[in-house]
Amino acid sequence: MSEVLVRIRGLSFQRGSRMIFDGLDLDIRRGQVTAIMGPSGTGKTTLLKLIGGQLRPLAGTIEVDGENVAQLSRTKLFQLRKRMGMLFQSGALLTDLNVFDNVAFPVREHTQLPEELVRDLVLMKLEAVGLRGARGLMPAELSGGMARRVALARAIALDPMMIMYDEPFTGQDPISMGVLVELIHKINKALGLTSVVVSHDVAETAAIADYIYVISNGKVVGHGSPDELDRSGSEWVQQFMKGLPDGPVPFHFPARDYADDLLSGEKC
Amino acid sequence: MNWLQQLGRAGLNFFERLGRGHIFLFYVLAGSPGMFIRFRLLLQQLFSIGVLSLLIVAVAGLFVGMVLGLQGYNTLVDFGSEESLGVMVALSLVQELGPVLTAILFAARAGTSLTAEIGLMKATEQLSGMEMMAVDPLQRVIAPRFWAGFISVPLLAAIFSAVGVFGGYFVGVGLLGVDEGAFWSQIQSRVDFYDDVLNGIIKSVVFGFAASWIALYEGYDAVPTSEGVSRATTRTVVHTSLVVLGLDVIMTALMFD
Ligand SMILES: Nc1ncnc2c1ncn2[C@@H]1O[C@H](COP(=O)(O)OP(=O)(O)OP(=O)(O)O)[C@@H](O)[C@H]1O
Ligand SMILES: [Mg+2]
Numbered sequence A: 001m002s003e004v005l006v007r008i009r010g011l012s013f014q015r016g017s018r019m020i021f022d023g024l025d026l027d028i029r030r031g032q033v034t035a036i037m038g039p040s041g042t043g044k045t046t047l048l049k050l051i052g053g054q055l056r057p058l059a060g061t062i063e064v065d066g067e068n069v070a071q072l073s074r075t076k077l078f079q080l081r082k083r084m085g086m087l088f089q090s091g092a093l094l095t096d097l098n099v100f101d102n103v104a105f106p107v108r109e110h111t112q113l114p115e116e117l118v119r120d121l122v123l124m125k126l127e128a129v130g131l132r133g134a135r136g137l138m139p140a141e142l143s144g145g146m147a148r149r150v151a152l153a154r155a156i157a158l159d160p161m162m163i164m165y166d167e168p169f170t171g172q173d174p175i176s177m178g179v180l181v182e183l184i185h186k187i188n189k190a191l192g193l194t195s196v197v198v199s200h201d202v203a204e205t206a207a208i209a210d211y212i213y214v215i216s217n218g219k220v221v222g223h224g225s226p227d228e229l230d231r232s233g234s235e236w237v238q239q240f241m242k243g244l245p246d247g248p249v250p251f252h253f254p255a256r257d258y259a260d261d262l263l264s265g266e267k268c
Numbered sequence B: 001m002n003w004l005q006q007l008g009r010a011g012l013n014f015f016e017r018l019g020r021g022h023i024f025l026f027y028v029l030a031g032s033p034g035m036f037i038r039f040r041l042l043l044q045q046l047f048s049i050g051v052l053s054l055l056i057v058a059v060a061g062l063f064v065g066m067v068l069g070l071q072g073y074n075t076l077v078d079f080g081s082e083e084s085l086g087v088m089v090a091l092s093l094v095q096e097l098g099p100v101l102t103a104i105l106f107a108a109r110a111g112t113s114l115t116a117e118i119g120l121m122k123a124t125e126q127l128s129g130m131e132m133m134a135v136d137p138l139q140r141v142i143a144p145r146f147w148a149g150f151i152s153v154p155l156l157a158a159i160f161s162a163v164g165v166f167g168g169y170f171v172g173v174g175l176l177g178v179d180e181g182a183f184w185s186q187i188q189s190r191v192d193f194y195d196d197v198l199n200g201i202i203k204s205v206v207f208g209f210a211a212s213w214i215a216l217y218e219g220y221d222a223v224p225t226s227e228g229v230s231r232a233t234t235r236t237v238v239h240t241s242l243v244v245l246g247l248d249v250i251m252t253a254l255m256f257d
Helices: A043-050 A075-082 A099-110 A113-126 A144-154 A174-191 A204-208 A226-230 A234-244 A256-266 B002-030 B032-037 B039-078 B084-122 B126-132 B137-175 B180-190 B193-220 B228-253
Strands: A004-015 A018-029 A035-039 A061-064 A084-087 A162-166 A194-198 A213-218 A219-224
Touching: A004 A043, A004 A075, A004 A194, A004 A226, A004 B084, A018 A043, A018 A213, A018 A219, A018 A226, A018 A256, A035 A043, A035 A174, A035 A234, A043 A162, A043 A194, A061 B228, A075 A234, A084 A144, A084 B032, A099 A144, A113 A144, A113 B126, A174 A194, A174 A204, A194 B039, A204 A226, A204 A256, A219 A234, A219 B126, A226 B032, A234 B137, B002 B084, B002 B137, B002 B193, B032 B039, B032 B126, B032 B137, B039 B084, B039 B137, B084 B126, B084 B137, B084 B193, B084 B228, B126 B137, B137 B193, B193 B228
Parallel strands: A035 A194, A035 A213, A084 A162, A162 A194
Antiparallel strands: A004 A018, A004 A061, A213 A219
16 A cells, blocks of 8 residues: 555646646645645636546546546545545535435445434534534525534545645634644544645644645745745745735736736726 | 528537437436336436426316317317217327327426426536546436436327316316216217327327436536526427427327328
């Protein structure tokens, strides 16, 4: 068993005419919490979807547990996905099922467990995210933060080997944020699984991450343990870790010169 | 030159969508055996697609039958053959109006909600979410809805025709004084099972297949935004109506003797 669970080499991906990734290399090691950070719109969500095999790379390879995701058959891909949990940025809860049934969904789909066991399992997962009392609510009756915690409970329902969290902390109050940080850390250590966390919350992420990748403009601009990154000489990394407005990381979506644009008087 | 280009592009788009529609259908059919094992999913959909369309189909059938009774009587009475009213009403319903109007009503009542439901599930990433949980949405979500529609339409068409014949009976026998015995006995002796009823059933089976396929594919292929879903919903009604009427012409010509 190799130490690296996800190995990405020379990954390129395009949306329309825009290169989202251009020769990206990245390793996610087993049993660790790997954080992926980067400005909004750099393609972090896209990267997770590529790892999950929902999108196909233009060039390069993505290996998960030794298998090239883009070349797997549908059946093989589904078998691999049973061992991957993913927390969607939007939650992606099934709106016609209540909280309990949403968390029970993957369990019922993939196992033949008797209903009493499903019940215990689901309640344990909901207890972990603090929403055992909300089991009867429909997704439309949840706040954004609560929906995300339900989605988290669902992602860990089958005890996967790897969990990908897309912005797990967004929309959480300081208390549930603290609980979630602790929770991600705990499941990772206790169950020995591998976690990938996409997040903008530098402090929280640095607190639990074993390794951090900072990506910008389709490339890795810095990587290392949180301490290494803190001491890194790279301007990119410094700007991102400290949240400075000025630096090499652009705040703006690529555009023509601002004054030029205002003065040209063209119709939008 | 410009419009020629546009025509070419439109043609290419059309065939591309058509191709994707067939691939979609292939995966739905391929994913269907698994669904019959979990029969509960199909039953749920039969209820929400079939049973809930029952009222609108029955009411529409009654009205259409009554209109046929009134119009048919006017024509037939001139030839002194108003006893044939029953046959006329029954044949029009069983062969044509039952299958066609049921399919169009189905598109409006159930097809639109299928398209909107699937389109919104796509827009809110529920379908992607399922895929990431290693659950195939074509098998779990689409296939039960497809088969429920396929099974419902012929049954609804039968109900439409039956209720319609009673509508014609109320008007013809009840209001206009056609002889009751003649009304029913002529239907019994002149409506042939193989030539008339079976042809109607074949039509409604084909229409049920087409209507369910179109509604689900439009939803699955919708642009995942509110505008995209609303357009897809409109397209479901328009395309289903046109396809059903077109297929009706072809099948009627083939069954003609
Ligand atoms: N369906 C799509 N079609 C075309 N372009 C897309 C699509 N989805 C995303 N993009 C583009 O891909 C880029 C990366 O998007 P992605 O959602 O991966 O960003 P992100 O890093 O997750 O950002 P955020 O931190 O804001 O969630 C964006 O610039 C966006 O414009
Ligand atoms: Mg994102």
